[in-house]
Amino acid sequence: MTILHGMAPSGNCWKAAQILRLAGRPFHWVEVDTNGGETRSPAFLARFPMGKVPVVELDDGTVIAESNAILAHFAEGTPWLPPAGLARTRVLEWLFWEQYSHEPFIAVARNIRAFLGTAEAEAERLERCRLGGERALDIMEGRLSRHDWLTDAGPTIADLALFAYTHVADEGGFDLARWPGVSAWVARLRALPGIVPLR
Amino acid sequence: MTILHGMAPSGNCWKAAQILRLAGRPFHWVEVDTNGGETRSPAFLARFPMGKVPVVELDDGTVIAESNAILAHFAEGTPWLPPAGLARTRVLEWLFWEQYSHEPFIAVARNIRAFLGTAEAEAERLERCRLGGERALDIMEGRLSRHDWLTDAGPTIADLALFAYTHVADEGGFDLARWPGVSAWVARLRALPGIVPLR
Numbered sequence: 001m002t003i004l005h006g007m008a009p010s011g012n013c014w015k016a017a018q019i020l021r022l023a024g025r026p027f028h029w030v031e032v033d034t035n036g037g038e039t040r041s042p043a044f045l046a047r048f049p050m051g052k053v054p055v056v057e058l059d060d061g062t063v064i065a066e067s068n069a070i071l072a073h074f075a076e077g078t079p080w081l082p083p084a085g086l087a088r089t090r091v092l093e094w095l096f097w098e099q100y101s102h103e104p105f106i107a108v109a110r111n112i113r114a115f116l117g118t119a120e121a122e123a124e125r126l127e128r129c130r131l132g133g134e135r136a137l138d139i140m141e142g143r144l145s146r147h148d149w150l151t152d153a154g155p156t157i158a159d160l161a162l163f164a165y166t167h168v169a170d171e172g173g174f175d176l177a178r179w180p181g182v183s184a185w186v187a188r189l190r191a192l193p194g195i196v197p198l199r
Numbered sequence: 200m201t202i203l204h205g206m207a208p209s210g211n212c213w214k215a216a217q218i219l220r221l222a223g224r225p226f227h228w229v230e231v232d233t234n235g236g237e238t239r240s241p242a243f244l245a246r247f248p249m250g251k252v253p254v255v256e257l258d259d260g261t262v263i264a265e266s267n268a269i270l271a272h273f274a275e276g277t278p279w280l281p282p283a284g285l286a287r288t289r290v291l292e293w294l295f296w297e298q299y300s301h302e303p304f305i306a307v308a309r310n311i312r313a314f315l316g317t318a319e320a321e322a323e324r325l326e327r328c329r330l331g332g333e334r335a336l337d338i339m340e341g342r343l344s345r346h347d348w349l350t351d352a353g354p355t356i357a358d359l360a361l362f363a364y365t366h367v368a369d370e371g372g373f374d375l376a377r378w379p380g381v382s383a384w385v386a387r388l389r390a391l392p393g394i395v396p397l398r
Contacts, residue, residue: 050296064288072287072291089263093263093265094293095295097249101249
């Protein structure tokens with residue numbers, strides 16, 4: 001059976017579990033203690049040199065890493081990933097944007113506040129996360145105040161990728177009430193069949 | 200004609216110019232002063248809400264953002280992007296890894312040292328860049344000490360995406376002689392027909 005190595009509260013790992021569920025692909029979850037250093041252990045690195053989760057391991061031993069590559073891989077041929085051309089490029093734009101301009105602020109703020117518990121010691125870093133995260137939510141609001149989904153193709157893996165950390169952004173100190181378009185989109189995605197949010 | 204809005208020394212903008220050249224698509228370059236704040240100006244944001252370059256503008260006004268989405272868009276149907284399936288997923292893994300685990304260290308170190316000139320004031324940030332950048336180069340070396348290209352599909356946009364900031368990493372304080380597999384790969388990519396490096 002497909003194995004998903006992940007850390008339960010991680011939004012990146014949530015993406016992998018969610019697309020496997022939507023693709024109707026049963027999987028076995030193996031919990032990895034990222035904050036405890038397990039992904040940097042010699043045993044983990046010997047198997048998974050990138051030193052991160054999620055990692056999906058197929059029956060034949062093939063390993064797939066990088067949460068957004070995992071989304072694209074298992075969404076191929078489903079309505080969650082439009083065929084090649086501008087519609088697919090729009091999805092990729094959001095996927096790359098998520099990893100560079102959203103996750104490093106919104107996920108990192110949540111990890112510091114909710115899991116590491118080092119908010120006082122990392123006040124300066126948290127402030128950078130707040131500024132970057134608010135800017136990311138502003139950009140999402142620019143789209144979602146006028147549209148139901150991030151791209152014109154209906155719900156896609158772009159929405160899944162951004163939902164991952166946005167729907168738990170309050171744990172990083174972001175009050176989504178300030179971004180009504182984003183809030184409505186979170187509720188809309190949550191209501192789709194087969195979606196199993198982190199909480 | 201296709202317009203590419205970019206900052207000349209930027210590796211991310213280099214990616215866009217390079218794939219347009221390889222796709223045989225003539226373009227007109229419009230220089231944007233990112234470090235001078237132009238991408239955050241109201242005029243720029245009104246046209247390009249993401250507030251970043253590169254941005255490719257097509258004849259019909261369609262705008263494509265995010266350097267790695269631009270790579271994928273114009274590589275579609277060429278040998279630079281394998282067809283859907285595991286070969287393409289391997290390329291996507293490196294593209295996402297580049298934006299999260301390579302660019303934020305190696306490109307940022309270069310920008311601080313070579314363009315902003317704020318190395319003394321940002322010593323702590325530079326040190327984080329050094330550690331993250333060395334780790335990224337170690338991971339590339341793990342692959343490139345044993346293979347010619349980042350994936351088994353021959354040279355792809357994964358190699359272009361990683362070449363962008365790796366071939367000028369010395370400007371960020373990284374001595375590539377420490378990573379002989381990476382150095383050989385830089386020389387190998389540089390020698391391919393149609394490649395126009397930053398220098």
